[in-house]
Amino acid sequence: MSKFYKLQITDLRKETADSVSVAFDLPYELYNEFNYKAGQYLTVKFTIGGEEVRRSYSLCSSPVMEEPLRIGVKKVKGGLVSNHINDSLKVGDTVEVMVPEGRFTADIKEGNYKTYYLFSAGSGITPILSILRTVLFREPRSYVHMIYGNSNQESIMFQNELEQLQEQYFDRFVLVHSLSRPKSKWSDLWKSSKDKPYLKGRIDKKTVSRFIGEYPPYAQNAEYYICGPGTMIQNTKEALKDMDVPGERIFTESFGGQTEGADQDAWENATLIAHLDGEKIEVNVPKGKTLLRTLISQGKNPPYSCEGGVCSTCICKVKNGKVHMKNNLALTDEEVADGYALSCQSIPLTESVEIVYE
Amino acid sequence: MSEKNKTMMHELPVEAYTSQEWLDMEMKYIFSKTWQFAGFVEDVAEPGDYISVQAGLNNIFIVKGRDHRLRAFHNMCRHRGTQLLRAVGKAKKAISCPYHDWTYDLEGKLISIPKREEEFPQLKGELHKCGLNLHEASVDIFKGMLFVHPDKDAPSIMEFFGEVEPYLGPHIVEDLVEYSENDNEPFYSREIKANWKIVVENYIDHYHLAHLHEGTLNMYDHARAEFGWAGPHYWFYEPLVPDYAKDVKNAAPYPLIDSVPEDKIGAYVPWLFPNIGITEGESSWNSFHVIPLAPDRTLVNIRTKVMNVSEREFTRQYTKSSMHKLWSHYGNKGKYEGDPETDPMASGDFMAEDVYACEQQQKSLYSPKFQVGAQAQRGEYAISKFQSVIKEWIEKYKDQ
Numbered sequence: 001m002s003k004f005y006k007l008q009i010t011d012l013r014k015e016t017a018d019s020v021s022v023a024f025d026l027p028y029e030l031y032n033e034f035n036y037k038a039g040q041y042l043t044v045k046f047t048i049g050g051e052e053v054r055r056s057y058s059l060c061s062s063p064v065m066e067e068p069l070r071i072g073v074k075k076v077k078g079g080l081v082s083n084h085i086n087d088s089l090k091v092g093d094t095v096e097v098m099v100p101e102g103r104f105t106a107d108i109k110e111g112n113y114k115t116y117y118l119f120s121a122g123s124g125i126t127p128i129l130s131i132l133r134t135v136l137f138r139e140p141r142s143y144v145h146m147i148y149g150n151s152n153q154e155s156i157m158f159q160n161e162l163e164q165l166q167e168q169y170f171d172r173f174v175l176v177h178s179l180s181r182p183k184s185k186w187s188d189l190w191k192s193s194k195d196k197p198y199l200k201g202r203i204d205k206k207t208v209s210r211f212i213g214e215y216p217p218y219a220q221n222a223e224y225y226i227c228g229p230g231t232m233i234q235n236t237k238e239a240l241k242d243m244d245v246p247g248e249r250i251f252t253e254s255f256g257g258q259t260e261g262a263d264q265d266a267w268e269n270a271t272l273i274a275h276l277d278g279e280k281i282e283v284n285v286p287k288g289k290t291l292l293r294t295l296i297s298q299g300k301n302p303p304y305s306c307e308g309g310v311c312s313t314c315i316c317k318v319k320n321g322k323v324h325m326k327n328n329l330a331l332t333d334e335e336v337a338d339g340y341a342l343s344c345q346s347i348p349l350t351e352s353v354e355i356v357y358e
Numbered sequence: 359m360s361e362k363n364k365t366m367m368h369e370l371p372v373e374a375y376t377s378q379e380w381l382d383m384e385m386k387y388i389f390s391k392t393w394q395f396a397g398f399v400e401d402v403a404e405p406g407d408y409i410s411v412q413a414g415l416n417n418i419f420i421v422k423g424r425d426h427r428l429r430a431f432h433n434m435c436r437h438r439g440t441q442l443l444r445a446v447g448k449a450k451k452a453i454s455c456p457y458h459d460w461t462y463d464l465e466g467k468l469i470s471i472p473k474r475e476e477e478f479p480q481l482k483g484e485l486h487k488c489g490l491n492l493h494e495a496s497v498d499i500f501k502g503m504l505f506v507h508p509d510k511d512a513p514s515i516m517e518f519f520g521e522v523e524p525y526l527g528p529h530i531v532e533d534l535v536e537y538s539e540n541d542n543e544p545f546y547s548r549e550i551k552a553n554w555k556i557v558v559e560n561y562i563d564h565y566h567l568a569h570l571h572e573g574t575l576n577m578y579d580h581a582r583a584e585f586g587w588a589g590p591h592y593w594f595y596e597p598l599v600p601d602y603a604k605d606v607k608n609a610a611p612y613p614l615i616d617s618v619p620e621d622k623i624g625a626y627v628p629w630l631f632p633n634i635g636i637t638e639g640e641s642s643w644n645s646f647h648v649i650p651l652a653p654d655r656t657l658v659n660i661r662t663k664v665m666n667v668s669e670r671e672f673t674r675q676y677t678k679s680s681m682h683k684l685w686s687h688y689g690n691k692g693k694y695e696g697d698p699e700t701d702p703m704a705s706g707d708f709m710a711e712d713v714y715a716c717e718q719q720q721k722s723l724y725s726p727k728f729q730v731g732a733q734a735q736r737g738e739y740a741i742s743k744f745q746s747v748i749k750e751w752i753e754k755y756k757d758q
């Protein structure tokens with residue numbers, strides 16, 4: 001099921017002070033398995049400090065160009081894997097990688113005549129860059145209108161690449177940068193016309209509606225793709241909804257990271273009964289561990305990949321007891337009401353919890 | 359019933375130009391199955407603006423949403439069919455039917471029905487899930503023009519026009535502004551007493567240019583014309599005659615369109631299937647919309663665009679041009695001597711000449727002696743090709 005392949009790193013590029021992009025060599029016999037759509041992600045596996053961890057990283061390469069698989073990883077403060085990738089990996093290392101997955105994809109076809117609105121912030125650029133390049137290359141008649149939010153000029157990932165695309169596709173590609181804490185240098189007093197203008201502030205409702213007013217869709221089949229951290233997705237989506245953009249035209253990808261609402265206290269030392277692959281497992285849940293982590297530390301093999309509450313690979317059904325999900329970006333309210341839970345995010349709220357992996 | 363006239367024009371029988379039956383078929387299988395011209399993008403400029411247009415058998419309205427995206431719906435209440443919106447205007451948050459006040463939002467969803475509980479107990483749950491939302495249509499933009507298609511999942515507009523696009527003029531239409539004597543009226547509008555296809559065939563007839571228009575369109579070099587077909591569409595280009603090209607800056611009636619590079623100046627005159635021509639010239643850009651009214655009556659609306667320059671600059675060019683010596687032997691001389699006010703053939707106006715020729719031809723279609731004598735193999739090739747596209751289209755949809 002969650003099969004990992006060993007891929008070798010062929011290139012490792014520093015993109016900004018706190019991010020790298022990593023390219024993998026794909027042996028010929030894996031071409032089919034690793035076939036992907038723009039917007040999908042890879043899941044990588046490391047053993048750090050004796051513990052197996054998995055994280056998902058979106059592909060920033062394009063499936064229609066002759067180029068290696070590439071991911072872009074930005075350091076998260078105190079983050080286990082993102083720092084490991086940035087600080088410890090070298091060209092020639094092998095990494096365990098799962099085949100590409102994900103539903104944040106566009107149906108990109110040569111004959112399309114569309115306007116794509118792309119909203120991204122920070123490391124959220126990765127799947128957006130893949131969609132962007134694929135559309136520009138594959139759909140010669142489509143337009144792309146994009147906002148990219150960052151804290152300042154120096155934290156913009158893939159800056160050269162984006163500039164090149166702006167030059168090459170100036171008649172169909174609009175890119176506006178939005179900087180929340182732009183650096184102003186004394187040399188700004190002599191600002192040359194060459195300096196790229198940017199919007200100041202975070203991507204919020206006002207920015208979104210002004211941007212669309214200024215760059216209305218030309219091709220009327222418009223779609224809206226959003227990827228970024230924390231509240232950026234929600235804000236952008238609400239702004240679009242406020243403007244009556246139909247929900248079925250909006251696509252989002254969350255990287256996880258934010259926990260919603262107040263943290264709940266877990267029931268200490270609760271009993272977990274889990275039905276997994278025909279086996280009935282009974283264990284105590286140690287303090288601070290999720291149901292998924294509890295099973296992994298028992299040497300079990302529950303399904304999972306992002307461990308961020310995003311992909312829903314780790315879904316289970318709660319038969320008895322109650323759980324709290326620290327983060328849920330995958331399940332609908334109806335699914336939760338039906339008793340489904342993301343085990344990678346669940347902590348027990350009752351003395352005993354029984355779950356089934358279906 | 360009288361014997362049907364089976365005499366052929368080229369590919370089509372003469373009755374295709376005279377009978378209601380044929381017009382009904384064309385309305386159903388051509389005008390209701392193709393992207394139809396609906397105006398210029400600036401006709402629906404701001405969120406909330408709408409226009410309604412007749413596209414074949416369908417009345418369709420286009421409204422701009424707050425997200426600046428256009429939506430198109432069939433302009434027909436789902437209750438008992440009453441037309442919802444009149445020609446143009448600005449919608450508020452909702453659209454109400456004048457008859458019984460059924461109300462829809464700007465996404466076409468039914469949101470309220472007067473006396474719903476008492477009168478329509480069968481409509482339970484959320485109204486917009488009762489299957490009574492407005493029928494959706496498609497709308498898109500091509501070359502600064504709005505087009506509608508009656509189907510919600512119409513083939514992409516670029517699938518329809520893509521092939522002919524490379525043959526169109528380099529004009530950037532969005533940068534031009536409309537020119538008209540009276541606000542909100544087309545530059546030219548006239549009912550012609552001829553079948554709509556007679557008008558189209560006249561537009562794509564290369565053979566007539568040097569003859570019917572010998573004194574009116576002689577500033578274009580017909581001998582060097584290039585033309586052909588791309589998909590169901592016709593394309594045509596001819597350069598200016600050397601005398602005109604030499605001093606076009608001073609002689610052109612309006613300021614030259616600056617998006618056209620010097621070596622590309624000329625007349626681009628494509629016909630987009632089925633009923634919209636464009637005339638992309640050196641100093642003006644025109645849409646030529648042909649609307650069938652009856653088998654023997656056709657409305658032609660021409661809208662024209664020019665460079666976006668100041669009134670002063672415009673007048674200066676106009677004055678310069680009207681005094682230019684070129685026009686003493688080009689562009690405005692009637693074919694025959696006579697009173698230019700009453701005789702189209704003496705008017706020195708190529709449109710009047712074309713209208714005259716179309717109406718005279720239509721009259722003869724009813725004569726028992728009517729027959730097409732012969733066809734110019736190059737100069738009239740487009741005419742039989744157009745007829746075969748009509749035939750193809752009807753055959754394609756007739757049996758579906």
Ligand SMILES: Cc1cc2nc3c(=O)[nH]c(=O)nc-3n(C[C@H](O)[C@H](O)[C@H](O)COP(=O)(O)OP(=O)(O)OC[C@H]3O[C@@H](n4cnc5c(N)ncnc54)[C@H](O)[C@@H]3O)c2cc1C
Pocket residue numbers: 041055056057058059071072073074075076077078079080081082083123126127229254255256257258306308310311
């Ligand atoms: C589908 C998917 C695609 C992704 N694509 C990318 C990508 O292309 N590039 C990329 O850099 N990351 C991407 N991520 C995020 C990535 O998977 C990790 O979550 C991230 O690198 C942090 O992992 P960590 O081990 O360094 O931090 P952890 O040790 O897991 O967490 C450390 C702390 O940081 C917080 N945190 C965790 N994730 C984030 C986050 N994304 N933003 C802010 N705070 C966070 C945690 O709450 C915790 O407090 C993606 C995530 C998903 C689910």
Ligand code: FES
Pocket residue numbers: 303304305306307308309310311312313314315330342343344345
């Ligand atoms: S592993 Fe992705 S949601 Fe739990």
Ligand code: FES
Pocket residue numbers: 435436437438439440455456457458459460
């Ligand atoms: S016909 Fe429209 S409300 Fe009755």
Ligand SMILES: [Fe+2]
Pocket residue numbers: 560561566570571708712
């Ligand atoms: Fe003519």
